[in-house]
Amino acid sequence: MTDTKNVKSRGRPRNFDVDEAVGKAQALFHQRGYDAVSLADLTGALAINPPSFYAAFGSKADLYGRALERYAKTEGLDFDRLLAPEKPLNEALADLFDAAAVAYTTHPEATGCLVIEGARGGTDAVACDKAKTLWRRSRQVVRDVIADRAADRADEITDYVMAVLAGLSASARDGLGAARLRAIGRTASLAFMSDKAR
Amino acid sequence: MTDTKNVKSRGRPRNFDVDEAVGKAQALFHQRGYDAVSLADLTGALAINPPSFYAAFGSKADLYGRALERYAKTEGLDFDRLLAPEKPLNEALADLFDAAAVAYTTHPEATGCLVIEGARGGTDAVACDKAKTLWRRSRQVVRDVIADRAADRADEITDYVMAVLAGLSASARDGLGAARLRAIGRTASLAFMSDKAR
DNA sequence: AGGATTTTGTAGTGACTGATACAAAAAATG
DNA sequence: CATTTTTTGTATCAGTCACTACAAAATCCT
Structure with missing residues (x-):
């Protein structure tokens, strides 16, 4: 058209x-x-x-x-690939956090996630809503992929995953480099080693 | 004067x-x-x-x-109390995350941490710097308290702790309630159960 | 009372915000 | 060439931003 x-x-x-x-x-x-x-x-x-x-x-x-x-489209995390169904959950999340750590620091002058930081809003509610919509969409994708492996805890795990991504984005904006961000991601993924996460 | x-x-x-x-x-x-x-x-x-x-x-x-x-002064987290030296590190961090989860949701119309969200900046660089200064100060306090127990990994753990707090604040702004925020905090503190965190 | 000092309300300031009116310019179509 | 259509540059628009000039009002001090 x-x-x-x-x-x-x-x-x-x-x-x-x-x-x-x-x-x-x-x-x-x-x-x-x-x-x-x-x-x-x-x-x-x-x-x-x-x-x-x-x-x-x-x-x-x-x-x-x-x-x-x-x-x-061009820089967003490829959740479907990173959280591919054949991967164990802990490994998939570790990969996701690591990819985020790298993505959020690739542009030294534009750190963090455009969607996450935009969704935090400012003066313009319309613009904020546009970012929030994308953020919610990402959340839904993550939740769907996680639900295949842990249906009963999908919401809880999704909350955690999105919080970690937000924390990584904020830390990137704080000036932390890729190495320190990846270390954070590694620590965050420890919660899913073994069946500790009851 | x-x-x-x-x-x-x-x-x-x-x-x-x-x-x-x-x-x-x-x-x-x-x-x-x-x-x-x-x-x-x-x-x-x-x-x-x-x-x-x-x-x-x-x-x-x-x-x-x-x-x-x-x-x-009035609503900020009492790091010295929450991370009191006599507590085991994992317990102290669990308490800190839990306190943050509660604090960031006490005012339903003003969620998240004023300092963290302010430090993320907007139009006014001067105002942003004021928030950043307080954020850095908090970070220093956290680091000092952690260094007493794990001097070799103090920076790494501090990065993680501040990222978790930022993630909790962002999630609170996202609309998550205290219960879901506390669950995030619990999961985040699992990284320090046993000596998994190498 | 009279002078000194500080806060008050009225009424603005220039600078910047996102967004436009309007007509000339540049292309395709007939 | 003449018409139609779209984009261009010039010159703004009304509204909001943080911030002040100024004089009347309200207090204390002598």
Whole structure:
């Protein structure tokens, strides 16, 4: 329905690449957070004027939504792979925490998880809700995968897993490097060694 | 040096209680976060006008600093008590996580830790730094207490403890109640049962 | 009472926020 | 070429932000 960019449309051609712009916006939002990125920052970084911005993205919050989706697609954790059914639960969670530790520190200037930090909200409730929706979706995916192995404790374990991810993201924002983050993840996964977790 | 309120000062008497005002501000900041509380919100809640506000508190960020200190004094975790030297480490950490789970959910409209959430920053770097300073101070206290029992792994364990606290605060903001938060804390403390944590 | 001092309320300040009105420019279509 | 369609740049918009200038009001001191 929505025309792709290679289809020649009618009027004056756009002077900038929309997908590339979403990527730049994603980086800005990840570095500074939604509130701290102004429209002037965005139009400055994209080298366009406000009318072009609004014609292309609708609003700041809408662009944020696209940046969030792009982040989830390109940099988000692959829960289905990390928590593959054939892995033992303890091993799967250890892998998940380790992957998070690495992912949250790959960009030294944009640490932590864009979704988690965005879901913590600020001034704009609409933008916060967009992040919260993605966060809830991730939670649901995690819960479903865990439920296959420990149906009775799925909610409890999911609470713990999401809390650990949030803790890792916060620690990454605090400035902890990958090594220290991975150590945290290793300790967090100890809870599932043997059947200690009653 | 700074005169206390019972000392009769010279000019027109103040029309509101400063300490009480700091308490109200603390509640507002805790509920919505620094950025989402405007000066109009504050002066409205305190039923005063901007000039009275600035004469009493200097700036919004300064009042935030006072609110943070008040929070640490009145609602902050008592690390020295919770991590008392005579307790075994695993028990002490379990107590700490449990106390955090309770503290972060006592005010249903102001969940999580004011310091932790404030340290995650937003628009105002000065305000964020004030929270970060308190967060670092807490970290130092925790580290010192842990170092008495496990000097070689003090940093590693401290990283983990602070990450768990951040995860609990984030989960509280997510809407999890005390029971689910306490379950997270219990699971997080399993890492220190026996000598699994190598 | 009269002067000194501090807080008060009224009414603003400039700077920035996200978002637009409008017309010229640049392309496809007829 | 003329029309249609879309994007562009210029110049804003109203609203909110944290913050103040100023003078009247309310207290203490002499």
